[in-house]
Amino acid sequence: MHWPLWDRAVRTIHWYLPLAIAFMWWSGEKGLYQWHSWVGYSLIVAVATRIFWGFIGSQTARFSTFLVGPSAVVAYLKGGQFLGAGHNPLGGWATVVLLLVVLLQGLSGLFVSDDVMFEGPLTFWGGDWSGLFAQWHEFNWMVLQVLMLIHLLAVGYHQWYRKESLIGAMLWGKTERRFGPSKPKNTSLALAVALIIVGLLFLLVTLAPQAPSYY
Ligand code: HEM
Ligand code: HEM
Structure with missing residues (x-):
């Protein structure tokens, strides 16, 4: 039996990232902060769900499967062969870094105001640090772009130099040569996790005290 290499949750969350991040860029530049914040919340939920999925999800989605020690990464970089199914030793760490940087971008946004019309929901708690959060939001965005x-x-x-069918597997779950080692976890479990995170974020955003108005 050829199981999917990447389960539905991993793939859906993955392809949502470039789409939503492109929107965040555009809306951030245009100053459409109401839309920016809604899609920003959805990105926080998507990435936080992926992080939980890294503990309870399918085998190839788990951090314990693809996070390996420095010597394995160095051996891989020196040209060692990777014969496993999912992320290679370097790709595994890249996954965690990308997820964390997107999460930090979203979380810092909660504390930022544009100094004119829009205030992030947690600006009150940000207090005197609000300027620092704004700088972080801007700097972290550059890090994310790189x-x-x-x-x-x-x-x-x-994909093209080493002729490995990476993109196909991330699109369709598997390819003829790349497939998973075991039956994937049920997508509804990931959906339940996402819903819980939506609830928690909603509570946080609605219960947080409003920043005092200066006008
Ligand atoms: C620009 C925003 C993007 C971000 C933030 C992003 C982030 C990520 C993350 C976090 C993973 C790890 C997947 C996981 O285990 O959950 C990943 C894997 C992957 N991404 Fe992206 N991605 C982006 C765009 C793209 C695009 C446009 C493509 C296609 C050209 C792509 C192709 C892939 C592939 C093929 C993998 C699987 C790598 C492997 O087989 O080890 N990504 N990406
Ligand atoms: C991963 C999610 C996010 C991405 C990729 C993102 C990206 C961006 C970008 C590219 C800018 C323009 C930066 C600049 O040119 O200074 C920006 C500004 C801003 N973002 Fe986000 N953002 C995210 C999440 C959020 C969230 C969740 C909120 C609030 C709920 C938020 C609130 C703001 C505000 C208020 C500004 C204007 C800051 C200023 O004028 O200094 N962002 N964001």
Whole structure:
């Protein structure tokens, strides 16, 4: 039996990232902060769900499967062969870094105001640090852009130079040569996790005290 290499939850969350991040870029530049914050919440939920899925999800989605020690990463970088199914030793760490940087971008946004019309829901708690959060939101965005570029170059290298069918597997779950080692976990479990996170974020955003108005 050829199981999927990437389950539905991993794939759905993955393809949502470039779509939503492109929207965040556009809406951030255009100053459409109401839309920016809604889609930003959805990104926080998507990434937080993926992080939980890294503990309870399908075998290839789990951090314990693909996070390996520094010596394994160095051996891989020195040209060692990777014969496993999912992320290679370097790709595993890249996954965690990308997820964390997107999460930090979303979380810092909650504390930011545009100084004119829009206030993030947690600006009151941000207090005197609010300017720092804004700088972080801006700096982290540059970090994220660099990481996304490296990600695309790395994927392109494996896909076209080394002729591994990475993109097909991330699109369809598996390809003829790349498939999973075991039956994937049920997608409804990931959906339940996402719903719980939606609930928690909703509570946080609605219960947080409003920043005092200066006008
Ligand atoms: C620009 C925003 C993007 C972000 C933030 C992003 C992030 C990620 C993350 C976090 C993973 C790990 C997947 C997981 O285990 O959950 C991943 C894997 C992957 N991404 Fe992206 N991605 C982006 C765009 C793209 C695009 C546009 C493509 C296609 C050209 C792509 C192709 C892939 C592939 C093929 C993998 C699987 C790599 C492997 O087989 O080990 N990504 N990406
Ligand atoms: C992963 C999610 C997010 C991404 C990729 C993102 C991206 C961006 C970008 C590219 C900008 C323009 C930066 C600049 O040119 O200064 C921006 C600004 C901003 N974002 Fe986000 N953002 C995210 C989440 C959020 C969230 C959740 C909120 C609030 C609920 C938020 C609130 C803001 C505000 C208020 C600004 C204007 C800041 C200023 O004028 O200094 N962002 N964001």
